[in-house]
């Protein structure tokens with residue numbers, strides 16, 4: 001059974017920004033939305049692009065390559081050209097660190113308020 005792993009300190013992911021991390025060979029993007037952390041697959045489901053580098057609009061990230069928007073809490077695609085949702089990952093914050101459970105979720109992630 002997977003266990004939570006430390007992926008970043010809270011200070012490394014300021015509000016309104018994302019950061020790509022590698023966990024068990026997976027590239028995962030973690031975002032800070034006004035103190036709530038979300039994690040999704042970093043690679044866009046359309047082509048090769050890092051969603052961690054996309055612009056945030058509330059809890060939505062826009063792919064930096066062609067602009068598809070993904071809903072961070074659910075991984076849902078909100079606009080073309082991507083049509084496949086991204087996986088989400090449960091995250092929690094403890095002792096100023098962001099922890100992630102490396103088990104992809106098709107449904108809702110579990111955001112954690114700081």
Ligand code: FES
Nearest residue numbers: 044046047063066
């Ligand atoms: S690579 Fe993300 S929308 Fe095309």
